[in-house]
Amino acid sequence: MFSNDIPDSIIKINNERILSSMNLIQHQKEESMTNNVDEVDKSGKDNHSDKKKVFLWDVYNRPYVSITERYKTITIDRKLLSAGKGTRLVNSLVQKDLLKVHEINLGGRGGSAKFLELTEKGYDAIGMKPKPGIGKGAGFEHGFWQQHLAERLKSLSGINEIKIEGLIMDKSVDILIGTEQGKFAIEIAMSSEHEKINVEKDIAAGCSRIFIGCKDKTILKEVTKIISGYPEEKKIKLTSCLVQKIFEEVKNCLQS
Amino acid sequence: MKEILALLNQILELGLEKDRRTMALLRCIMRNPHDEARIAMLNRRIGPKVLLNQMFGKPFKQASEMVQGLIKFALTELGTNVGFNYDEPHCLIAGQTGCGKTVLLMIILAQAMLQNSTIWLFSKAKDTRNLLRVSREIMVNDFSGQIRFNPLLQPQGVDSRFWINCFTDVFIQAFSLYDGTKNFMLENLNYLFSRNSQPTIHDLLRIIKAHSYSPMSRFARYQESALNRLNGIIGSFGDTFGYPFITLEDLARKNVIFEIQGLTSEQQVFIVNVLITWLFYYKLYNSSNSYHIIGVDDANLIFDKSFEYRPDQGKPIISHLMSTVRKSMINVIACSQIPHQLGASIHSNSFTKIMFSLANANDVDFMSKGMGIRDQEQLDYCHKLGKREIVVKFSGRYQEPFLAYVPEVPNVQQ
Numbered sequence: 314m315f316s317n318d319i320p321d322s323i324i325k326i327n328n329e330r331i332l333s334s335m336n337l338i339q340h341q342k343e344e345s346m347t348n349n350v351d352e353v354d355k356s357g358k359d360n361h362s363d364k365k366k367v368f369l370w371d372v373y374n375r376p377y378v379s380i381t382e383r384y385k386t387i388t389i390d391r392k393l394l395s396a397g398k399g400t401r402l403v404n405s406l407v408q409k410d411l412l413k414v415h416e417i418n419l420g421g422r423g424g425s426a427k428f429l430e431l432t433e434k435g436y437d438a439i440g441m442k443p444k445p446g447i448g449k450g451a452g453f454e455h456g457f458w459q460q461h462l463a464e465r466l467k468s469l470s471g472i473n474e475i476k477i478e479g480l481i482m483d484k485s486v487d488i489l490i491g492t493e494q495g496k497f498a499i500e501i502a503m504s505s506e507h508e509k510i511n512v513e514k515d516i517a518a519g520c521s522r523i524f525i526g527c528k529d530k531t532i533l534k535e536v537t538k539i540i541s542g543y544p545e546e547k548k549i550k551l552t553s554c555l556v557q558k559i560f561e562e563v564k565n566c567l568q569s
Numbered sequence: 570m571k572e573i574l575a576l577l578n579q580i581l582e583l584g585l586e587k588d589r590r591t592m593a594l595l596r597c598i599m600r601n602p603h604d605e606a607r608i609a610m611l612n613r614r615i616g617p618k619v620l621l622n623q624m625f626g627k628p629f630k631q632a633s634e635m636v637q638g639l640i641k642f643a644l645t646e647l648g649t650n651v652g653f654n655y656d657e658p659h660c661l662i663a664g665q666t667g668c669g670k671t672v673l674l675m676i677i678l679a680q681a682m683l684q685n686s687t688i689w690l691f692s693k694a695k696d697t698r699n700l701l702r703v704s705r706e707i708m709v710n711d712f713s714g715q716i717r718f719n720p721l722l723q724p725q726g727v728d729s730r731f732w733i734n735c736f737t738d739v740f741i742q743a744f745s746l747y748d749g750t751k752n753f754m755l756e757n758l759n760y761l762f763s764r765n766s767q768p769t770i771h772d773l774l775r776i777i778k779a780h781s782y783s784p785m786s787r788f789a790r791y792q793e794s795a796l797n798r799l800n801g802i803i804g805s806f807g808d809t810f811g812y813p814f815i816t817l818e819d820l821a822r823k824n825v826i827f828e829i830q831g832l833t834s835e836q837q838v839f840i841v842n843v844l845i846t847w848l849f850y851y852k853l854y855n856s857s858n859s860y861h862i863i864g865v866d867d868a869n870l871i872f873d874k875s876f877e878y879r880p881d882q883g884k885p886i887i888s889h890l891m892s893t894v895r896k897s898m899i900n901v902i903a904c905s906q907i908p909h910q911l912g913a914s915i916h917s918n919s920f921t922k923i924m925f926s927l928a929n930a931n932d933v934d935f936m937s938k939g940m941g942i943r944d945q946e947q948l949d950y951c952h953k954l955g956k957r958e959i960v961v962k963f964s965g966r967y968q969e970p971f972l973a974y975v976p977e978v979p980n981v982q983q
Contacts, residue, residue, distance in 0.1 A: 318695045319702075324709045327701065328716060331708050331823060337813040338719070338767065367781045374788055387783060440779070441760060 368394075368402055369411060369439050372429045376444070376453075377460045379426040380414075403429065411435035415453050420557025428457060451503055458501045458526065458556050459487055465560050466490065471567045484518035492567060495521030499563070501556055502527045505535035512539070516547055524563060526556030573599055576611060583618050584631035584647045591615065628946035629960070632971035636963070640680050642673055642923075643959055643973035651961055651973045655686070655860045657920040659891065659901040661868070663908040663936050664925025669957055670904040671697065672978050673923070674864050677902055679703040681862040682824055689848065690826045690864040691841045697826055697866070707824040712831060712840075714808035718817050719769050720843045721758075721810075724851035725818055733758045735846055735886055742876060742885055743839035744798045753791035770810040774799040802839070805832050817847055821861070841870045842887055845901075849890040852897035861899045868903030869910055877912035888914035909935035922962045926954040936960075940970045 371387050378386070384399040394402070406412040413430045430453045436443050459477050466475055471492055479489025486498035498520040502508050508525065515523045525540075527533035536553045543551065552562050576595060585591045594611040598604055632645050638652030645651060653660060660677070664670045675697060678688045682704050690697055698709050710716045723732030733755065741751045757777055761768040777796055782789040803810070827844070829837045845863060852861060865871060876885045891901070891914045903915055909931045916922075916939050924936045930952070937951045940962035947970070951960060957977065962970040 319698045321711075324698060324701075324711075325715060327705055328708050328710075331706070332716065332815070335815045335819050335823075337815060339813045370781045371783065374782060374786065440764075440776070442763065 372431055377457050411438055455501055455503050463488055482518040484514050497522045499524045502532055505532050508536050509539050523551050524559055525553040526559040582630050627972050628950050629972045630969055635967040640677055642677050643975050645973050653921045659919045660921040661915055661919040662904045662923045665928045668925040669975050673975050678864050686860040686862050688824045688862045692866045693830045709826045711828040712806050712809050717814040718820055719814045726854035727850050729762050739842045744835050750791045750794045754795055805836050838870050846886050852899050863901045865903045868905040872911045872915040874910050874912045891918045908932050920964045924960045942970050
C-alpha cells in the first residue's frame with residue numbers, strides 16, 4: 314500500500330482548480346420561506362406576536378377542537394390560555410381575517426359549540442397549504458361531523474371498520490362502517506340538493522343500511538320527502554334524522 | 570474417443586493448451602486414436618505434471634483465456650490477465666482487513682478512469698486519494714464545505730415529487746425513523762418545493778424548526794426526531810449543503826472521491842445511499858454513452874442485510890435499482906469485510922465475485938456458496954487463501970471459479 318497519502322493542501326488546490334471550471338448555483342430569492350406570521354404582516358403592516366403564531370399552528374394541527382376545549386389544552390409560553398385572553402386572541406385573529414368561527418349545534422343540553430377554521434390568509438401566515446378535506450368541498454361543518462361521528466362510533470361494539478370517505482364498489486361515502494350485518498353508509502347532508510342521486514348510488518353500491526344525517530330540520534324534511542318516494546324494499550334500508558342523532562340511530566340499529 | 574477427451578481435459582486443467590508440442594501430439598492422436606506410441610509419448614510429457622498437480626496443486630482448474638476483460642484486476646498462475654468488461658455489472662470484493670481489497674478497488678478505478686469512464690468512490694480511508702497520482706482530474710470531497718452540492722434537488726428529468734419520496738425513504742432508512750416522521754418530512758418537503766424550486770437541507774431544517782406544536786402532541790415528537798437528525802447532518806457536513814453549490818449533474822461528470830470517515834455511521838449510510846440513488850436515477854432518466862464506476866469501500870453501508878429486513882420500511886430503493894440499472898451504464902464495485910451480512914441485492918446482481926482470505930468461517934462459507942463452490946477440496950482451500958491470492962467467479966463468459974493473484978503494488982516511497 315502507499316505509505317504517504319496526498320496532503321490536504323494539495324487536495325484543496327486541486328479541488329479549487331476543478332471547481333473553477335464549474336457553474337455555481339447562487340441563493341435564490343425565496344417565496345416566503347419561513348413559516349412566519351410576521352412575513353404576512355409585512356404586507357398587512359401589522360406585527361403578530363409569537364402567541365398568535367402558536368395559536369394558528371394549533372388550529373392547523375387540531376382543526377376540529379372546540380374553542381373552549383382548545384383554551385383548556387393549548388399551552389402558550391408554557392401556560393394554559395385563560396378564557397378571557399383566549400377570546401381576545403381569537404377576536405383579533407378573526408378581525409385580521411386569519412381565522413373564521415363556525416358555530417355548530419352538537420345537540421343535547423350543551424347546545425352550540427364554536428370551532429375555528431384557518432382562512433386562506435391564515436394558512437399563508439403559517440406558510441402552509443390548506444389541508445385536503447378541510448374547508449373544501451362540503452365545507453368545515455361537514456368535515457367536522459365526519460371526524461366527530463367517526464370518533465364516537467369507535468366506542469360501539471359490533472363495528473369492525475370505520476372509514477371516512479370510504480369506498481364501497483367505487484362509490485365514496487362520508488363514513489363507511491363495516492359491521493357483521495354488512496356495510497353501513499353514513500351520509501351527512503348539508504343540503505338536500507344531491508341526496509337523491511347520492512342515496513341511489515349508495516344502494517346500488519350494495520350498502521346494507523344508509524343513514525342520512527341532516528344539518529337542520531328543513532333539510533331533514535326535504536330528505537324525508539325524497540325517501541318517501543322510494544319503493545318499500547329501498548325504504549327499509551334508509552334512515553334519515555338530524556346529524557346529531559345519527560350516533561343513536563346507528564347504535565340502535567346495531568343492537569336490534 | 571473417451572481417452573482422447575480425458576487427455577484433452579488433463580491438458581486444459583494443467584494449462585498446457587498453449588504448449589505447441591503437447592497440442593501437436595494431441596492432434597496426431599486425434600487423427601489416429603490407435604497410435605499407441607504417441608499416446609505413450611503424450612502421457613510421458615504430461616504425466617509428471619499431472620502427478621505434481623495431484624500432490625501439490627491447487628484444487629481449482631486453470632482458467633482459460635476467456636477470463637480476460639477490459640478492466641484487468643489480477644493474473645492467473647499462468648500469467649493470463651483476469652478482468653471484467655463494462656457491460657458486466659457489478660462486482661463484489663470480499664476480504665478481511667488488510668488483505669488488499671482497497672488496492673484492488675483502486676486498480677480497477679484507475680483503469681476505468683484512464684479508459685474515460687467517470688468514477689465515484691466512497692471511501693473510509695484517506696489512502697484512496699492516491700488515485701490522484703494516476704490522474705489529477707479527481708476531486709476529493711472530505712465534506713469540509715469546499716465542495717458544496719444539494720442532494721435535495723431531483724436529477725434532471727425526474728419529477729421533484731418522486732425525488733422527494735426517494736430522498737425521504739433514504740433519510741428514514743439511514744436514521745432508523747418511522748412512518749410518522751416520514752410523512753411529516755414529506756409534508757414539509759412538498760411545501761418547501763412549492764415555495765422554492767431549489768431548496769437546501771438548511772431550508773428544510775428552518776421550515777421544520779418554525780413549527781410550534783403542543784409538547785404533548787405527536788407532531789411535536791415527529792418534529793423533534795426530524796430536527797435531531799437534520800441538526801446532526803448540518804453539524805457534521807458543515808456548509809456542504811449550503812449555497813452556492815454545484816449541481817449534482819455537474820458533479821456526475823467529474824471523478825470524485827467522497828471521504829466519509831469523518832461522519833457518523835448513520836450519516837455515512839445516508840450520504841452514500843442518497844448520492845448513489847441520485848446517480849442511478851440520473852442515469853436512468855438521461856441517456857449517456859459514458860460509464861460510471863461507483864466504488865464503495867464498505868458495501869455494508871448500502872447493501873447491509875438489516876436494511877432489507879425492516880418490514881415497516883420495505884426494501885431499500887438501492888436494492889431495486891441494482892437489478893434495474895443494467896442498461897444505465899453504472900457499475901458498482903463493492904468491497905466488504907463481512908459479506909455474510911450483505912443483503913441479497915448485491916449477491917444476486919454482481920457479475921464478478923472476488924474472494925480474498927476471510928477470517929470468519931461464516932463469511933467464507935457464504936462467499937463460496939454464492940460462488941457455487943461445492944467441491945470439498947476447493948472449499949477447504951478457500952479457508953487458507955494466501956496473500957494477494959483470490960478466488961474469482963464470473964456469472965457468465967467463464968463460469969468456473971478459479972484462482973488468481975492481485976499484482977503487488979510497490980511502495981511509492983521505496
